[in-house]
Amino acid sequence: MRYLEIPQGTNMIDKYEYSHIRDLEEVVMPNSVERIDRHAFYNCRALKKVTLPGHLKQIEDGAFKNCHELYDIVVDASEGETRCIKNVINDMSHQICISVVHKDGMAKLVVPGYMYDYELDVCSKVFHEVPIGSGHAYQNCVGREEISYSEYDWLFFMAKNEEHINTVYELAMNRLMFPYKLEENDKRKYVAFLQENGDGFIRRMINENNQQALRLAGDYELFVEWAMDDYLSMASEQKKIETMAFLMEYRNKHFSQMDQEFSFDQEFEF
Helix, strand or coil: CCEEECCCCCCEECCCCCCCCCCCCEEECCCCCCEECCCCCCCCCCCCEEEEECCCCEECCCCCCCCCCCCEEEEEECCCCCHHHHHHHCCCCCCEEEEEEECCEEEEEEECCCEEEEEEECCCCEEEEEEECCHHHHHCCECCCCECHHHHHHCHHHHHHHCCHHHHHHHHHHHHHCECCCCHHHHHHHHHHHHHCHHHHHHHHHHHCCHHHHHHHHHCCCCCHHHHHHHHHHHHHCCCHHHHHHHHHHHHHHCCCCCCCCCCCCCCCC
16 A cells, blocks of 8 residues: 555544555545554655644654655645644654645745764763754754744755755755745845855756756756756756756757757657
8 A cells, every 4th residue: 555545534543553554655634633643654664755734733752653764744734733743753853845835825844864973971971962963953943833934044054064965955945946934035045055056956956857946947047058068968868858858948048059969859769
């Protein structure tokens, strides 16, 4: 069973009810669900996406424990509640992406992963947990009643210093694509980062065949004329026809070149 839609009218998911389903990849819950008991989805190792009602009253500890592939968490916050998010992410230390659907817009927030190290306090001779990575700080932006978007955006400086650049790409990209409660000053920071790292960002999005991200790159003028043929070569080698079409369209519209090497007349070997 790869896809599970909990029946409408269900109020509670019992402990261990869907645990150990090794091929389960996606779960969708109706607005009627108010409680998820402990270890309800424990050890669902293939689980990648969960859709939750924002007004969930209680998610017990360990509900999603050992769901290491869980990345996409979608929360219906159309009624203004996001209390369930805090309970879900408390179980997780790996990187996740939270899509929050508000009545007046949508946010897509990447929360980086983190781990703990232990430092000895010489005076008290006690070891203290010290989080490594910005993820712990990002998790703290999510309160039990609301999400602090301003604090989330303020932490971008920490992510740039502590996270892999691919994670930082995702942070910036998703905030610009879904700019819910994004202040203009913070928007400029995200744009500046992508402009400074435009070539790497574009190459990654070509590899991922992410057309939406490439259009974002076009909107913020990340493309430079001298690199276009190289980008087209990448897309051609990987047989990504739609990406090639976008790159050619962008080049023809924004850069005037007398000698253009690529066209759809060239042969592709499939």
